[in-house]
Amino acid sequence: MAKILGIGTATLDIINTVEYYPTEDEERRALSQRRSVGGNCPNTLTVLQQLGHKCAFAGIVADDPDGQFIAQQLKLEGIKVNNCRVAKGKTPTSYITLSRATGTRTIVHYRTLPEFSFADFAKIKLSAFDWLHFEGRNITETLRMLTFVREKLPSLPWSVEIEKPRANIENLFEGATILLFSRHYAAYHGYAEAQTFLQELHSSLPHTEKVCAWGKEGAYALGDGGEIKHAPAFFPPQVVDTLGAGDTFNAGFLDARLRNHSLSESLALACQLAGRKCGQQGFKDLG
Ligand code: ADP
Numbered sequence: 670m671a672k673i674l675g676i677g678t679a680t681l682d683i684i685n686t687v688e689y690y691p692t693e694d695e696e697r698r699a700l701s702q703r704r705s706v707g708g709n710c711p712n713t714l715t716v717l718q719q720l721g722h723k724c725a726f727a728g729i730v731a732d733d734p735d736g737q738f739i740a741q742q743l744k745l746e747g748i749k750v751n752n753c754r755v756a757k758g759k760t761p762t763s764y765i766t767l768s769r770a771t772g773t774r775t776i777v778h779y780r781t782l783p784e785f786s787f788a789d790f791a792k793i794k795l796s797a798f799d800w801l802h803f804e805g806r807n808i809t810e811t812l813r814m815l816t817f818v819r820e821k822l823p824s825l826p827w828s829v830e831i832e833k834p835r836a837n838i839e840n841l842f843e844g845a846t847i848l849l850f851s852r853h854y855a856a857y858h859g860y861a862e863a864q865t866f867l868q869e870l871h872s873s874l875p876h877t878e879k880v881c882a883w884g885k886e887g888a889y890a891l892g893d894g895g896e897i898k899h900a901p902a903f904f905p906p907q908v909v910d911t912l913g914a915g916d917t918f919n920a921g922f923l924d925a926r927l928r929n930h931s932l933s934e935s936l937a938l939a940c941q942l943a944g945r946k947c948g949q950q951g952f953k954d955l956g
Pocket residue numbers: 772851852882883884885886887888901902903904905908911912913914915916918939940941943944947
């Protein structure tokens with residue numbers, strides 16, 4: 670069990686389940702609707718907390734009713750929110766269409782809220798944590814956070830999620846113990862397969878564990894040994910909800926590595942957990 674601090678963005682997810690994904694300009698009635706806390710980091714922490722870790726979230730929470738809902742829900746999950754900063758503004762909101770036919774999730778995201786800054790981060794008592802997990806965003810401020818950790822607490826390990834291609838996101842690679850890449854990021858940079866992508870990163874980052882989830886094809890990783898590892902996806906009886914599959918995969922992988930499973934075992938455990946998640950609504954009962 671580790672004390673984990675996650676730094677990122679919390680969203681309100683408004684999830685409409687529809688029988689089939691609509692065509693443009695169509696009017697369609699949803700089968701059901703739910704509201705839930707979202708955001709890659711909160712989702713990953715929600716799963717890590719269920720897996721037995723003590724998690725805390727650091728991010729901005731808006732001073733509106735949705736912001737209060739987010740803070741309350743995270744607290745109910747057992748996730749600490751005392752390092753969050755409350756700011757004036759509107760809660761970032763994702764409008765999500767979940768197709769019952771295919772399990773796909775289509776996200777339209779709206780945000781105007783400022784991001785968690787280095788000044789906010791510098792107030793946190795970092796020595797209380799065993800692991801830091803960063804969303805790869807807000808690059809200038811996040812880089813200042815990483816530099817600060819490297820200087821002040823050189824033995825505190827961290828992971829960074831590299832999901833969306835953003836200008837200068839590569840500045841966040843150095844010094845991470847684990848980098849969690851998305852297929853989207855690799856594809857954006859012209860890679861048709863994860864193996865070549867990871868191999869090309871290896872020479873500049875030989876001691877960082879590099880992981881890349883690849884949807885239904887499972888996931889790949891490359892660690893110190895320089896050997897590519899692969900685990901196939903785990904297919905549930907029915908794909909119900911793929912929202913946050915990648916976030917669940919990341920939680921499963923971090924949990925497995927924190928428990929000292931090998932790189933191959935960790936990939937397999939992460940794929941199993943993400944697959945189980947795809948077979949159910951939301952993130953309940955993944956522990
Ligand atoms: P994201 O949620 O970021 O789009 P991915 O699609 O890369 O993430 O999926 C992350 C992991 O979740 C994959 O490595 C795989 O193990 C699992 N996964 C994703 N989609 C499915 C699916 N349809 N069936 C089973 N497992 C899946």
